[in-house]
Amino acid sequence: MTVNAIDKLLKPNSVAVIGASNRANRPGNAVMRNLLQAAFAGPIMPVNPKYKAVNGVLAYAAIADLPVVPDLAIICTRADRVPAIIDELGELGCRNAVVIAAGLASLPSDTDLACVQEVMLERARHWQMRILGPNSLGVMVPGIGLNASYAHTGAEVGKIAFVSQSSAVCTTILDWAQKRNIGFSHFIALGDAADIDFAELIDYLGLDGKTSAILLYVENIQSGRLFMSAARAASTNKPLLVIKTGHSLESLESTVNLTREQIGADAVYDAAFKRAGMLRVGELRELFAAVETLAHGKPIRGERLTVLTNGVGPALMAVDTLLSNGGRLAQLGEATIARLQAVVPLGGHSVNPINLLGDAAPELYQDALDVLLEAPEVENILVLHCPSALVSGETYASKVIQTIKRKTKKVPNVLVAWMGESASVSARERFSKAGIASFRTPEGAVGAFMHMVQYRRNQKLLMETPDSIPADLQYDTLAARTLVAKVYQSGSKQLSPEDSVALLEAYGVHTVPTSTAHRVEDLAAQAEMLGFPVALKVISPDIIHKSDVGGVVLNLHSGEEVERTAANMLERVAATLPSAKVEGFTLQHMARRAGAHEIRIAVKNDPVFGPVILLGEGGAELDTERHSVVALPPLNMALSRYLVIQALAEGKLRDTNLQQPLDRHALSVLLTQVNQMVIDHPEIHELDINPALAAGGEMTVVDISVRLGDPSARSLAIRPYPKQLEELVTLKSGRQVILRPIRPEDEATHKEFDRKLTPEDRYNRYFAELPSLGHEQLARQTQIDYDREMAFIASANNAQGGFETLGVVRVLMDPDNIEGEFAVIVRSDTKGQGLGKILLQKMLHYCRECGVARISGETMLQNHGMAGLARSLGFQVKRDIEEGIITMGYEFVD
Numbered sequence: 001m002t003v004n005a006i007d008k009l010l011k012p013n014s015v016a017v018i019g020a021s022n023r024a025n026r027p028g029n030a031v032m033r034n035l036l037q038a039a040f041a042g043p044i045m046p047v048n049p050k051y052k053a054v055n056g057v058l059a060y061a062a063i064a065d066l067p068v069v070p071d072l073a074i075i076c077t078r079a080d081r082v083p084a085i086i087d088e089l090g091e092l093g094c095r096n097a098v099v100i101a102a103g104l105a106s107l108p109s110d111t112d113l114a115c116v117q118e119v120m121l122e123r124a125r126h127w128q129m130r131i132l133g134p135n136s137l138g139v140m141v142p143g144i145g146l147n148a149s150y151a152h153t154g155a156e157v158g159k160i161a162f163v164s165q166s167s168a169v170c171t172t173i174l175d176w177a178q179k180r181n182i183g184f185s186h187f188i189a190l191g192d193a194a195d196i197d198f199a200e201l202i203d204y205l206g207l208d209g210k211t212s213a214i215l216l217y218v219e220n221i222q223s224g225r226l227f228m229s230a231a232r233a234a235s236t237n238k239p240l241l242v243i244k245t246g247h248s249l250e251s252l253e254s255t256v257n258l259t260r261e262q263i264g265a266d267a268v269y270d271a272a273f274k275r276a277g278m279l280r281v282g283e284l285r286e287l288f289a290a291v292e293t294l295a296h297g298k299p300i301r302g303e304r305l306t307v308l309t310n311g312v313g314p315a316l317m318a319v320d321t322l323l324s325n326g327g328r329l330a331q332l333g334e335a336t337i338a339r340l341q342a343v344v345p346l347g348g349h350s351v352n353p354i355n356l357l358g359d360a361a362p363e364l365y366q367d368a369l370d371v372l373l374e375a376p377e378v379e380n381i382l383v384l385h386c387p388s389a390l391v392s393g394e395t396y397a398s399k400v401i402q403t404i405k406r407k408t409k410k411v412p413n414v415l416v417a418w419m420g421e422s423a424s425v426s427a428r429e430r431f432s433k434a435g436i437a438s439f440r441t442p443e444g445a446v447g448a449f450m451h452m453v454q455y456r457r458n459q460k461l462l463m464e465t466p467d468s469i470p471a472d473l474q475y476d477t478l479a480a481r482t483l484v485a486k487v488y489q490s491g492s493k494q495l496s497p498e499d500s501v502a503l504l505e506a507y508g509v510h511t512v513p514t515s516t517a518h519r520v521e522d523l524a525a526q527a528e529m530l531g532f533p534v535a536l537k538v539i540s541p542d543i544i545h546k547s548d549v550g551g552v553v554l555n556l557h558s559g560e561e562v563e564r565t566a567a568n569m570l571e572r573v574a575a576t577l578p579s580a581k582v583e584g585f586t587l588q589h590m591a592r593r594a595g596a597h598e599i600r601i602a603v604k605n606d607p608v609f610g611p612v613i614l615l616g617e618g619g620a621e622l623d624t625e626r627h628s629v630v631a632l633p634p635l636n637m638a639l640s641r642y643l644v645i646q647a648l649a650e651g652k653l654r655d656t657n658l659q660q661p662l663d664r665h666a667l668s669v670l671l672t673q674v675n676q677m678v679i680d681h682p683e684i685h686e687l688d689i690n691p692a693l694a695a696g697g698e699m700t701v702v703d704i705s706v707r708l709g710d711p712s713a714r715s716l717a718i719r720p721y722p723k724q725l726e727e728l729v730t731l732k733s734g735r736q737v738i739l740r741p742i743r744p745e746d747e748a749t750h751k752e753f754d755r756k757l758t759p760e761d762r763y764n765r766y767f768a769e770l771p772s773l774g775h776e777q778l779a780r781q782t783q784i785d786y787d788r789e790m791a792f793i794a795s796a797n798n799a800q801g802g803f804e805t806l807g808v809v810r811v812l813m814d815p816d817n818i819e820g821e822f823a824v825i826v827r828s829d830t831k832g833q834g835l836g837k838i839l840l841q842k843m844l845h846y847c848r849e850c851g852v853a854r855i856s857g858e859t860m861l862q863n864h865g866m867a868g869l870a871r872s873l874g875f876q877v878k879r880d881i882e883e884g885i886i887t888m889g890y891e892f893v894d
Contacts, residue, residue: 012071019076020046028076030150038147090127099133136191158183164217206234224609235277264608302379307353466638524559618691682711
């Protein structure tokens with residue numbers, strides 16, 4: 001994947017239309033017409049041997065006849081001709097193509113490859129050509145006059161990028177946007193996304209200065225890890241909104257050419273979008289509202305809403321929608337209420353929501369809005385208007401627009417809902433032209449507002465500093481890895497109960513006393529040792545759900561009862577599953593369940609996003625969609641706590657025991673322990689704890705099942721903390737320092753590190769006299785995507801028995817992992833001990849191992865020490881007197 005390679009796809013200087021046509025009902029005709037009408041400045045070259053000219057433009061009989069190599073080719077021919085055309089374009093030197101034809105994956109090929117689509121991709125790879133499609137509507141970049149599509153209408157210039165897998169949705173959005181005066185920076189139809197996918201376009205658009213927000217219409221995602229990495233990077237700079245269809249597997253299977261195993265669960269998609277800091281909307285109507293707020297709304301400063309209306313009914317609709325969606329009404333201050341009372345007529349309402357009554361004059365709206373725009377406690381305003389027989393809605397709209405535009409200081413975000421159809425059309429058009437988000441109903445306006453609120457919450461969650469895991473919690477990773485590797489290498493796909501308990505104990509998880517017996521006659525003695533009552537469970541690699549065959553019996557109170565129950569259990573298994581191999585029995589001392597909360601934690605392997613962690617009630621079926629909440633590992637304490645809160649809020653966990661409420665912190669710790677097992681052991685494909693008993697602050701696992709699989713067939717969607725990169729070094733002073741990747745939990749020590757830098761060092765690092773870093777800046781520096789960025793810190797023990805940061809080196813890679821930009825800084829009181837050199841060497845070694853081609857950095861002219869260090873390590877150092885900087889570059893040679 002390379003962002004640079006698709007630059008000419010979205011910024012071409014010349015376009016060729018292969019299969020251009022003069023026939024009105026052909027895609028080749030529509031593409032030519034759209035290119036010409038959009039006023040593209042570069043050459044437009046139709047290719048078709050049947051015509052001397054297409055739409056009045058000189059045509060070429062063959063691709064080889066083209067006078068210049070096109071930056072972009074639009075292929076409008078039959079599907080079976082596409083591979084040969086790719087060859088001709090590649091030989092000419094063209095490196096980007098849009099394929100309009102559909103059905104290439106279903107068309108058999110006459111080669112060793114299964115279908116025409118595979119042949120097309122093989123030929124494209126040979127020529128290093130990038131393909132948008134097949135089954136693509138095309139691409140529009142209105143800012144450069146490019147409409148390389150067969151859409152029925154074009155797009156206006158704007159700052160929103162839209163990327164869709166559905167051509168039908170594209171044309172619907174175009175129609176709607178045209179009526180709302182909403183423009184786009186890019187309008188891209190992915191089609192079947194055989195080559196270029198969402199991740200690559202998100203990377204490109206995330207770096208595009210003319211794009212302020214990105215909208216996605218998603219049916220399925222091919223690479224969860226690439227998507228997550230791109231989305232997390234882009235969402236820190238601009239809003240990413242997504243509509244994901246196919247809430248049920250059945251609906252997707254019936255409409256998309258994918259198997260159930262390729263699709264992935266909708267709840268997992270939802271968790272992934274939240275984890276990436278994106279906002280998901282549920283349907284096209286909500287997407288329209290989201291586009292409206294992005295195009296015309298301002299970023300919200302807070303979550304409280306103030307409502308101004310001329311009718312009780314619309315206000316009730318707005319408030320009901322707000323509160324039912326978890327929103328908050330603003331509480332107006334006494335000074336604001338007093339000012340409103342001087343404006344609001346007798347019988348009206350001066351407290352939020354403010355009601356001006358049905359016969360309110362346009363000037364009354366103006367006076368009330370003046371008060372609200374100046375009130376310090378007002379963060380967001382929704383202005384509602386019902387049609388009036390006295391004055392046109394357009395007149396009211398003009399007064400509102402004038403009032404907002406008249407304010408010179410920063411004003412709250414304002415949304416409006418002018419209700420009615422023909423009576424309010426012109427008013428809504430005025431608002432759109434004035435750049436004010438406008439809606440037809442109170443519910444639609446509040447829904448759009450809550451989208452903005454949810455997006456803000458998702459972004460805050462991304463920046464939340466996690467608590468540290470308790471210091472007394474120690475992992476015996478080596479013992480766990482030895483155990484899992486031994487079982488996997490033996491060919492077994494399931495950990496035995498004893499091995500499962502050992503795995504849990506290696507991660508500090510409390511379990512109930514357990515023993516295993518291979519013969520019925522050994523059970524009584526073992527049960528006596530454990531202490532009654534006991535639970536008896538059958539052991540069989542062929543039985544996944546023991547309860548289905550009566551393979552679990554609880555509350556056995558004597559040795560005789562245990563042996564009799566085991567014999568009966570063998571008979572039931574033999575009758576129900578005669579082919580099942582029974583290896584023995586597990587005995588467990590019965591845990592005390594009175595007053596305890598039963599919880600189920602499971603790990604499943606999603607086909608798109610890899611391992612996911614599910615949390616729900618113990619004992620119940622753990623359906624991914626209905627009975628659990630879902631999270632993508634890796635989890636830290638903040639993300640684990642959020643998962644618990646989400647489960648309680650959605651009713652997936654019930655905390656009804658008033659005498660012993662659920663300890664959220666303890667459950668969060670257990671989730672992070674399970675998370676660490678998943679990270680450390682790629683052989684674990686499924687894990688099911690059912691139940692874990694929560695009694696106060698104690699979590700006890702009663703039963704666990706662990707299934708193993710091929711480690712190469714499982715990949716986390718988000719790269720976890722790379723613990724293997726930790727290294728112990730000794731400074732010249734003899735002080736021992738740990739070099740390790742930075743973690744979100746390092747925010748507090750990083751803040752102290754920043755505070756101890758001298759003004760000179762801060763100026764050399766940031767090229768400005770900046771104040772101490774705030775939470776958001778620190779969160780961006782400590783919560784990084786290890787796939788795209790690396791920061792090594794030097795951490796050492798301090799006098800208080802904790803840790804302090806002495807220095808940090810950071811490199812930010814481009815999405816292609818080819819070039820990186822580095823920076824290094826050492827705490828001012830730690831210089832002269834060789835730490836800067838150690839940190840920079842660590843980074844160089846890391847970049848070389850990752851296959852990075854080159855890294856570069858800059859510092860101030862007066863920073864002679866940094867320049868000398870870089871030169872000693874092989875950097876090319878250049879002084880730019882005019883710019884007042886020193887540039888440092890390092891090329892990695894094989």
